[in-house]
Amino acid sequence: MNSEVINILTMAKVIQTAVAPVFLITGIAATLGVLSNRLARITDRARQLERKLKVSIDEDFNKSLTTELRALLKRSRCIHIAFSLSVLSALLVCAVVMCLFLSHIQSINLSVTIASCFVAAMALLIFAFLSLLGEVFLATRSMRRGMIFADIDLSD
Template sequence: MAKVIQTAVAPVFLITGIAATLGVLSNRLARITDRARALERKLKISSDEEFNRSLATELRALLKRARCIHIAFSFSVLSATLVSAVVMLLFMANIQAINLGTAIAGCFMVAMLLLILAFIALLGEVFLATRSMRRGMIFADIDLGE
C-alpha cells in the first residue's frame, strides 16, 4: 500500500495545479463579466450611435473571451476528474489485485490531453484580450504619445 500512496502523490499534486488554474480562469471570467455589465449599462443610457457600435463591438469581443474561458474551465474540470479517477484506480488495482494499468494510463493520457486543450483555450483568450487592446477598444482614450 505504501508504494501505491507514493505513486498517487504525483497525480494529487497535479490536481492542486489544476485547482490553481481554475482560480486563474475564474478571476479572468469575473473580470470579463464585470466589464460586460459595465458596457451594457453604458449601452442602455447612450443615444450616440457611433459610441453604441463601439460598445457592441467590445461586448462581442468579451463574449468570445468568455467562451474561451468557459471551454478552458470545462476541460480543466474534466482533466481534474480524470486525474482523480487515476488515483482511485491505483488504489482499486492494489486492493483488488487486478491489472488496471491500461485504464490508468488511458485516463491519465486523456486528462493530459484535456489539460493541454484547456491551456490552448486560455491562450486563445489571452490573444483575444491583447487583440482588443491593439484595436483600441481598451485604452482608446489614453494618449500614448505617438
C-alpha cells in the same frame, strides 16, 4: 516477512505513486482560480458596458460598445471551454488515483485504464491551456484595436 507487512508496504508504495497525481490536481485547482478570476473580470466589464449601452443614445458610441461586448463574449467562451476542460482533466486525474487504489485492493491489472485516463487528462489540460492562450490573444487584440486604451496617447 509476513504477508500483512508486505501488504502494508505495498499500500505505502501505492500511496507514494498516487501523490504525484494529487499534486497535479492542486495545479489544476490553481489554474481554475486563474480562469475564474478572468471570467469574473470579463463578466464585470460586460455588465458595465451593458449599463452604458442602455442609457446612451449616441449611435457611434453604442456601436463601439456592441463591438467590445462581442469581443468579451468570445473571450468568455474561451474561458468557459478552458474551465470545462480543466475540470474534466482534474476528474480524470482523480480517476487515476482511484484506479491505482482499486488495482491494488482488488488485485486486478488496471494499468491500461490508468495510463489512458492520465493521457486523456493531459490532453484535456493541454487544450485547456490552448483555450486560455486564445483568450489572452483575444484580450490583447482588443487592446491593440483601441477598445481599452483609446484615450491614451501611445506615441511615446
